[in-house]
Amino acid sequence: MTDTPRIATWFDVLLDKKGSDLHMAVGYPPLGRIRGELVPLRDEPLTTEELEELLFELCSPEQKRQIVEELDLDFAYGYGTKARFRANYFYRMTGIGAVFRTIPSKVLSLEDLKTPEVVRKMADRRSGLVLVTGPTGSGKSTTLAGMINHINKTRASHVLTIEDPVEFVHESLKAQVTHREVGPHASSFATAIRSAGREDPNVILIGELRTSETMKLALQLASFGVLVFATVHTNSAPATIDRIINTFPADEQGQVRGMLAESLAGIVAQQLLKTADGKGRVAALEILVGSAAIAAMIREGKVFQIASKMQAGQGQGMQTLDMHLERLVKDDVILPDAALEKAQDKENFVKVLQRLKPEWEVPETLKA
Secondary structure, eight states: OOSSOTTHHHHHHHHHTTOSEEEEEBTSOOEEEETTEEEESSSSOBOHHHHHHHHHTTOOHHHHHHHHHHSEEEEEEEETTTEEEEEEEEEETTEEEEEEEEEESSOOOTTTTTOOHHHHHHHTOSSEEEEEEOSTTSSHHHHHHHHHHHHHHHOOOEEEEEESSOOSOOOOSSSEEEEEEBTTTBSSHHHHHHHHGGGOOSEEEESOOOSHHHHHHHHHHHHTTOEEEEEEOOSSHHHHHHHHHHTSOHHHHHHHHHHHHHHEEEEEEEEEEEOTTSSOEEEEEEEEEOOHHHHHHHHTTOGGGHHHHHHHOGGGTOBOHHHHHHHHHHTTSSOHHHHHHHOSSHHHHHHHHHHHOTTOOOOGGGOO
């Protein structure tokens, strides 16, 4: 393997353009996701031979065996000091393909991310479950890295991350940070979480809660006095609670409601939107803070009441996604159309936009 792999040329182009993802597929030119849009990085499409050479150069023999036999491979690749990439190799109709997601080498602080004070308070907690949710590419890992960075700078504690693959690498500062990767260090998330309890952690970051088993283990750890951070692929706080409960069979849901009601410290549901000037992206956040009232709603199966509780809970730092979108439009950070695309109650949000921006034209598709 050479010191600089040939694919580095494309990594450099992507980083120069401040792109977030590099897409490589046979029959298409290399594509970069720049400010949310996929843009060709050259005119000529990639051939099978060229792409296999570019991709396999980064692989160990074991990884090459996995992609050929299992047709799917995830790993993290450190590109010197410039960046780390989360790589996903897969097979599609035309042959092998890959997507590389940029993981910045510098962990952004909560201040850098302009995160509300309430998110820092969640990171200051000593126990409970904090969920950061949103679709793929919405910046969940970046927000979590900011929270772990805050703990690392302020608290003498043991922080354990369980990821697939490890994304942001934290140098131990005040905290002792241990990174474990599913695959090389543990056979599964469940196995790693089970042994985590014996590793005396104060804080655990779980890359993703995918199964009822990992969810139950995370809830148990949170109730044992550990601060547990995890991600779920959902678009709102109430949907996250429903998703967790509905992952379990009906006869277990009552017990899970009780565990979740007791241990939920907060949910941050986020979406990334293009800024009005087109130069960058900004996170819109929905924030739920755990409280006795929220716990009662979860326990009694009244999750549908949570949205109105978030609207009324601004004093505790709570907000719905639509409330934050409204502020971002009002401050001219994002354009009305971009906000409307992500809004949860579109009908009501049209009225909000008409009030905020009387000159704004309602899209034809939404006219009665």
